[in-house]
Amino acid sequence: MLVRGEPVVRGILEATLEELASVGYGALRIEDVAARAGVNKTTIYRRWPTKQELVAAALRSVTAERIVPPNTGSLRGDLLETGRHMAEVMGSAQGQALRRILIAEERNPEFTDIAQQLRESMDALPLPVIEAAKARGEFAPGFDCVLIFKTLAGALQHRLFMERQEIDEGFLVQLVDLLLAGAMAPDRRR
Amino acid sequence: MLVRGEPVVRGILEATLEELASVGYGALRIEDVAARAGVNKTTIYRRWPTKQELVAAALRSVTAERIVPPNTGSLRGDLLETGRHMAEVMGSAQGQALRRILIAEERNPEFTDIAQQLRESMDALPLPVIEAAKARGEFAPGFDCVLIFKTLAGALQHRLFMERQEIDEGFLVQLVDLLLAGAMAPDRRR
Numbered sequence: 001m002l003v004r005g006e007p008v009v010r011g012i013l014e015a016t017l018e019e020l021a022s023v024g025y026g027a028l029r030i031e032d033v034a035a036r037a038g039v040n041k042t043t044i045y046r047r048w049p050t051k052q053e054l055v056a057a058a059l060r061s062v063t064a065e066r067i068v069p070p071n072t073g074s075l076r077g078d079l080l081e082t083g084r085h086m087a088e089v090m091g092s093a094q095g096q097a098l099r100r101i102l103i104a105e106e107r108n109p110e111f112t113d114i115a116q117q118l119r120e121s122m123d124a125l126p127l128p129v130i131e132a133a134k135a136r137g138e139f140a141p142g143f144d145c146v147l148i149f150k151t152l153a154g155a156l157q158h159r160l161f162m163e164r165q166e167i168d169e170g171f172l173v174q175l176v177d178l179l180l181a182g183a184m185a186p187d188r189r190r
Numbered sequence: 191m192l193v194r195g196e197p198v199v200r201g202i203l204e205a206t207l208e209e210l211a212s213v214g215y216g217a218l219r220i221e222d223v224a225a226r227a228g229v230n231k232t233t234i235y236r237r238w239p240t241k242q243e244l245v246a247a248a249l250r251s252v253t254a255e256r257i258v259p260p261n262t263g264s265l266r267g268d269l270l271e272t273g274r275h276m277a278e279v280m281g282s283a284q285g286q287a288l289r290r291i292l293i294a295e296e297r298n299p300e301f302t303d304i305a306q307q308l309r310e311s312m313d314a315l316p317l318p319v320i321e322a323a324k325a326r327g328e329f330a331p332g333f334d335c336v337l338i339f340k341t342l343a344g345a346l347q348h349r350l351f352m353e354r355q356e357i358d359e360g361f362l363v364q365l366v367d368l369l370l371a372g373a374m375a376p377d378r379r380r
Contacts, residue, residue, distance in 0.1 A: 075374065103293055106351070119353060140375045144364055148373045150353070151345040151365065157352075158344030161296070163309060174334055175341065181379060182372030183338045184265065185330045189371060 011037045012044055014094075016058035021097040024104055025055060025111050056114050062098045063089065064121035075133040079152065079176045082129065086156050087167040099161070125149075148179050201227045202234055204284075206248035211287045214294055215245060215301050246304050252288045253279065254311035265323040269342065269366045272319065276346050277357040289351070315339075338369050 015037035019028050030051060034041035048054035066089055070081035089095040102118075105111035126149040130139075139145055155175055159165055182189075205227035209218050220241060224231035238244035256279055260271035279285040292308075295301035316339040320329075329335055345365055349355055372379075 102352075115354075138375060138378050139373055140371070143368075143373050145373070147364055147368055150348055151341060151368060153352075154344035154346070154348030155341040156344070157348060158340055162292075162343070162347075163340070164305075174337055178333075178337055178341060178369065178372070180372045180374040181330070182368070182370045183329055183333055183335070184370040185328060188328050 008037075008039065008043070009047070010061075012039060012047075012054075013058045013061045016054055017062065017094060017097055017101075020055065020058065020101050025101075025108060025114075028055070030054070052114060056117050059098060059101070059114065059118050060121055062092075062094045063118065064125060067125055069125060069128040071128070071132065075129070075136070075138040076176060076180060078129045078133070079148070079179065080172060082126065082149065083152055083156060083167075083172045083176060086153055087160070087172070090156060090160055091167070122153075151179060152176075198229065198233070199237070200251075202229060202237075202244075203248045203251045206244055207252065207284060207287055207291075210245065210248065210291050215291075215298060215304075218245070220244070242304060246307050249288060249291070249304065249308050250311050252282075252284045253308065254315060257315055259315060259318040261318070261322065265319070265326070265328040266366060266370060268319045268323070269338070269369065270362060272316065272339065273342055273346060273357075273362045273366060276343055277350070277362070280346060280350055281357070312343075341369060342366070 012033065015033050016028075019033050019036060023032075028051060030044055031041050033054070034044055037044075044054060048057060067082070067085045070078045070085075072078050072081055090099070102115065105115070123146065126146065129149075130145040133139055134145070152175065156167055159167055159171065165171075202223065205223050206218075209223050209226060213222075218241060220234055221231050223244070224234055227234075234244060238247060257272070257275045260268045260275075262268050262271055280289070292305065295305070313336065316336065319339075320335045323329055324335070342365065346357055349357055349361065355361075
């Protein structure tokens with residue numbers, strides 16, 4: 001039960017992900033999604049008039065819609081919580097299916113817009129955390145605040161999929177402290 | 191001419207990568223590599239007695255053997271140079287073939303040892319840079335020095351393959367400065 005929302009919507013989006021993972025975007029047919037979800041295809045068309053809209057909604061249901069921006073009162077607490085959410089999504093069966101779908105479709109021009117929409121929804125996620133940290137004066141001046149979240153995501157993906165190691169709390173704390181405080185000895189900074 | 195070494199060795203390793211990218215590890219046959227490289231298969235067996243050794247050597251020829259540890263005299267200079275090398279390898283045709291091979295084989299148990307060897311050779315790469323920076327007293331005390339290189343690699347992969355954006359010098363400088371100095375305002379540090 002990883003996709004949020006009403007049970008019918010959830011069932012359709014889960015069936016869409018399963019079909020995508022099994023046949024790819026090009027061969028995906030709304031009637032097959034309907035059959036897999038056990039609904040009439042008009043139920044799908046009513047809500048998502050095109051295949052592109054349906055697939056975009058299914059991808060967002062795994063990512064943007066599952067990651068609730070945290071509000072712990074500190075940038076460090078929010079980064080740790082964001083990292084925990086990201087790690088949970090990346091490690092879930094649906095997150096892994098999503099990753100395989102993105103990789104399989106990365107050279108498919110039909111899929112470019114969908115991937116771009118997904119990126120935009122992901123980029124918007126940390127904005128409340130960034131605004132709150134700015135209001136508390138936590139960021140160093142002149143800093144590109146979005147970069148820290150992208151670097152966090154990249155480091156977690158590298159850990160899970162290249163190093164094939166678990167993301168435990170100890171690793172997450174080290175990574176967040178690297179992103180917040182940097183690796184350089186204080187007396188050596190410019 | 192991205193693979194180093196004698197022309198015959200280079201030809202065999204390039205042919206191995208091409209075969210791997212086209213048929214996968216399970217179906218790869220030494221005789222097909224030999225035919226593609228235009229050599230006798232005994233030439234291959236003499237140097238790499240098993241398919242596993244040949245494939246491991248081909249993967250290393252794209253990664254560990256192409257990335258020369260820099261020695262610019264500062265950690266910042268060395269990180270920038272390492273980032274440039276990584277970006278060049280990841281963006282090259284052979285780097286992209288390697289990435290697709292690793293993804294295609296990631297659930298193949300026969301491939302586990304080869305992927306592990308590749309990881310170990312990659313992990314060893316930054317050690318000279320780390321030693322030099324430690325000798326200059328550049329790292330903050332108690333810091334896990336390897337983490338900075340893994341985070342650099344993860345952030346570059348995320349930029350290229352998730353965001354589909356170029357790694358230009360401006361991006362690299364921002365990323366390296368994040369890893370060295372952190373995102374947090376100096377007066378807010380613990």
